[in-house]
């Protein structure tokens with residue numbers, strides 16, 4: 001199938017970071033699944049274990065924001081609440097935490113082709129990263145990714161809402177149709193970008209966080225492109 005290229009008047013490309021440039025949520029999913037298995041093995045109904053985790057996670061994220069420190073807090077708190085009822089040794093929790101921290105501290109590992117794509121695109125376009133989460137944690141991931149020298153500017157925000165996109169356009173006085181957003185989240189990346197008249201490239205990721213799930217508002221939008229993996233991005237430019 002012929003690739004429907006993006007127009008040459010696009011000057012600015014904004015990349016989401018987590019689960020677009022590098023896998024991130026996979027490690028959260030892995031830890032969560034191992035954590036739930038502990039309680040199921042100790043006799044708890046799986047549905048109840050999952051619901052307990054999800055309810056507490058939702059509340060904790062609303063109160064304390066995103067990031068791995070909060071995730072660790074969630075695991076510890078749910079453990080504290082359930083362990084008087086179900087016998088799960090503390091060492092089992094510690095093992096999950098250790099494993100999770102190991103990924104966090106060694107990461108991020110870029111998706112295949114990312115380094116090459118960014119190096120190439122930065123010679124023709126102004127590149128940016130727009131990521132949500134705790135400032136220091138996201139800042140550190142970007143620094144360690146090795147991609148920072150190719151970025152014109154970094155935007156780290158607590159939440160990627162419509163105000164953020166509106167603010168970017170106003171602050172830089174960008175014409176919306178010169179901007180393209182590349183990301184894995186319909187809710188945080190694709191819908192708001194299209195709503196403001198930007199172009200968008202949607203690259204779904206199977207382990208996208210459930211709190212980030214949403215549908216594409218206008219799946220046939222003429223300014224939207226779909227890719228299976230980021231390594232195909234150069235075909236669009």
Ligand SMILES: [Mg+2]
Pocket residue numbers: 016017018019020183184185
């Ligand atoms: Mg993402």
